[in-house]
Amino acid sequence: MELLYLLISSIVFFFFLLHVIHRNHNRNRKMPPGPTGLPVIGNLLDLGPKPHESLAKLSKKHGPLMTIRLGSITSVVASTPDAAREILQRNDEACSGRIVPDAVTALADHDAAVLWIPANDEWRTIRKALNTYLTHQHKLDTLRDLRQNVVDGMLDFLNESGRKKASVDIGKLTFAVALNQMSNTCVSQNVTNYESDDIGGFKTAVKTLMEVDGKFNIADIFPVLKPLDPQNIRRQAKAAYDWFDKVTEGYITERLKHRESKLPRFGDMLDSLLDYSEANEAEFNFKHIKILLVDLFLAGTETSSNTTEWAMTELLLNPDMFSRVRKEVSTVVGEDGKIQEAKILDLPYLHAVIKETMRLHLSVPLLVPHKTESEVKLGEYIVPRNTQILVNAWAMARDPKYWQNPITFKPERFLENELDYKGQHFEFIPFGSGRRMCPGIPLAQRVVSLMVASLVYHYDWNLPHAREEMDMNDIFGLTLLRATPLVATPMPVIQRE
Ligand code: HEM
Numbered sequence: 016m017e018l019l020y021l022l023i024s025s026i027v028f029f030f031f032l033l034h035v036i037h038r039n040h041n042r043n044r045k046m047p048p049g050p051t052g053l054p055v056i057g058n059l060l061d062l063g064p065k066p067h068e069s070l071a072k073l074s075k076k077h078g079p080l081m082t083i084r085l086g087s088i089t090s091v092v093a094s095t096p097d098a099a100r101e102i103l104q105r106n107d108e109a110c111s112g113r114i115v116p117d118a119v120t121a122l123a124d125h126d127a128a129v130l131w132i133p134a135n136d137e138w139r140t141i142r143k144a145l146n147t148y149l150t151h152q153h154k155l156d157t158l159r160d161l162r163q164n165v166v167d168g169m170l171d172f173l174n175e176s177g178r179k180k181a182s183v184d185i186g187k188l189t190f191a192v193a194l195n196q197m198s199n200t201c202v203s204q205n206v207t208n209y210e211s212d213d214i215g216g217f218k219t220a221v222k223t224l225m226e227v228d229g230k231f232n233i234a235d236i237f238p239v240l241k242p243l244d245p246q247n248i249r250r251q252a253k254a255a256y257d258w259f260d261k262v263t264e265g266y267i268t269e270r271l272k273h274r275e276s277k278l279p280r281f282g283d284m285l286d287s288l289l290d291y292s293e294a295n296e297a298e299f300n301f302k303h304i305k306i307l308l309v310d311l312f313l314a315g316t317e318t319s320s321n322t323t324e325w326a327m328t329e330l331l332l333n334p335d336m337f338s339r340v341r342k343e344v345s346t347v348v349g350e351d352g353k354i355q356e357a358k359i360l361d362l363p364y365l366h367a368v369i370k371e372t373m374r375l376h377l378s379v380p381l382l383v384p385h386k387t388e389s390e391v392k393l394g395e396y397i398v399p400r401n402t403q404i405l406v407n408a409w410a411m412a413r414d415p416k417y418w419q420n421p422i423t424f425k426p427e428r429f430l431e432n433e434l435d436y437k438g439q440h441f442e443f444i445p446f447g448s449g450r451r452m453c454p455g456i457p458l459a460q461r462v463v464s465l466m467v468a469s470l471v472y473h474y475d476w477n478l479p480h481a482r483e484e485m486d487m488n489d490i491f492g493l494t495l496l497r498a499t500p501l502v503a504t505p506m507p508v509i510q511r512e
Pocket residue numbers: 129130131149150310311314315316318319322378379382383384445446447448450451452453454455456458459463
C-alpha cells in the first residue's frame with residue numbers, strides 16, 4: 016500500500032515538475048504582440064483586399080514585429096527595415112523556409128520547384144544552374160540578341176498600331192514581350208504574338224497560375240478543407256500546371272531528338288540545362304528542368320512587365336521626366352537609330368526611374384512568404400518553428416522615416432544616394448534579401464530597362480483621357496497589378512533604319 020502511495024505521489028510530482036518547466040519555458044517564449052483576433056478565423060477580417068496596406072496600418076499600433084493569426088496559421092510580420100534585417104540577414108538561415116500554398120501542390124513534383132522547396136542542397140543545385148546558365152553576366156551578354164529581337168518585334172507592332180492610330184494595352188503588350196523574351200532565352204522560340212489575346216494557351220496558363228497562386232485560399236488557413244478545395248483553386252491550378260507539364264515535356268523530347276541528329280546546337284538555356292543534367296544526373300534531372308522552366312515563366316515575366324507598365328504610367332503622367340529619359344537614351348543610340356541593351360544599363364536617370372517605380376509600385380509587396388525552419392530569436396521574441404514570416408517591403412518603401420514625400424514619384428531621389436535593390440538597404444528590397452532573394456535581378460534590370468527605353472525613345476503617347484483622370488489603384492495578388500490597364504496610342508517619332 017505504502018509502495019503504491021509512493022508511486023502515485025512520485026508520478027504526480029513528476030507531472031507537476033513538467034508543468035512548471037513547461038510554464039517557465041512558455042513564459043520565456045514570447046511571441047511579438049499583435050491585434051486580438053476573433054475565435055477560429057483570427058485576424059482574417061483585419062486584412063481586407065489589400066493586406067500590405069492593412070498590415071502597414073496595424074504595425075503602427077502593434078510594432079515593427081507583429082503576430083497575426085489566420086485560421087490555424089500564425090504569421091510574424093516585419094514592417095520596418097530593422098525588423099526585415101533581423102529576419103533576412105541576422106536569421107537568414109532559420110527564416111529561409113517556405114509554406115507551400117495548396118494551389119502549388121497541384122504541380123506534379125512541386126517538391127523540386129526552386130520557389131517552394133526549403134533552402135537545402137537540392138535548392139542550391141537549382142540556384143547554381145540558374146546563376147550559371149541564365150543570370151550570370153557572361154550568359155546574359157550571350158543571350159542579348161534574343162531579347163533584342165523580341166523588342167524589335169514589339170516596335171514593328173507599335174509602328175503598325177501608330178499607323179492605324181490604334182490604342183495599345185501597354186501591360187498586355189509588355190507581358191507578351193516578357194513571355195517571348197523568356198521563351199526565346201529558354202527554348203529559342205516565341206510563345207505568343209502581340210495581335211491576338213492568346214495563341215496556343217501560353218499566356219492563359221501563366222496568367223491563370225499567377226492569379227490562382229496569389230488568391231486568398233481558405234484551405235490554406237484551414238488545412239482540413241484542403242480535400243474539398245472549396246474555391247476550386249487547386250483544380251484550376253492543376254489544369255494550368257498539367258498544360259505546362261505537357262508543353263515542357265514536349266520541348267525536352269524535341270530537343271533531345273535534335274541533339275541526337277547532330278544538327279548545330281541552339282545554345283539556349285534548355286541546351287545548357289540538358290548538359291548540366293547529363294553531368295550531374297544524380298542531383299539534377301528532367302524533372303528539375305521541367306519545373307524550372309515553369310518557375311521562370313511564373314517568377315520572371317509578370318513581375319517585369321508589370322514594373323514596365325507602372326514605369327510608363329508614371330512617365331506619361333510626368334512629361335518632364337519622359338523627355339529627360341528620351342534625351343538621355345538618345346545620347347547612346349547608334350546611327351541606325353537602334354537602342355542597344357548594353358548601352359542603356361548605365362544611364363543614371365533611366366535607372367533612377369526604374370528604381371523609383373520599384374519603390375512606389377512594388378511588384379511583390381509582401382515578398383514571397385518565408386517560414387521559420389527552427390525556433391528562432393527575433394529581437395526580444397522567440398518564434399517557433401514553422402511560423403509563416405511576412406516581410407512588408409511595401410510598408411518600408413513608403414515609410415516617411417526613410418523617404419521624403421514617400422508617395423510622390425521622384426526618380427531624382429535615387430540620383431542623390433547610393434541606394435540599390437540588391438538586398439543591402441532594407442528600406443528598399445523589391446527583390447527581397449538574403450539567401451531567398453530573387454535570382455533574376457540582372458535579367459529583370461535588362462528586360463525592364465530595354466522595354467522602357469524603347470517605348471519612350473521611339474514614341475509619343477496619346478492617352479484616351481486627361482492625365483488627372485489616370486486611375487492609380489492597384490489590385491493585390493502575387494504581383495501588385497494596375498486596377499485599370501494603361502491604354503495609350505503610340506505616335507512614332509524616331510524610327511529605326
Ligand atoms: C521586376 C522584376 C522582378 C521582381 C520585382 C522580382 C521579385 C522577387 C521577389 C520579391 C522574390 C521573393 C524573394 C523572397 O522570398 O524573399 C523573388 C523570387 C524569385 N524570383 Fe524574382 N523578381 C523579378 C524578376 C525575376 C526574373 C526575371 C526571374 C528569372 C530568373 C526571377 C526569378 C525568381 C525566382 C526563381 C525566385 C525564387 C527564389 C527562391 O525562392 O529561392 N525573378 N523575385
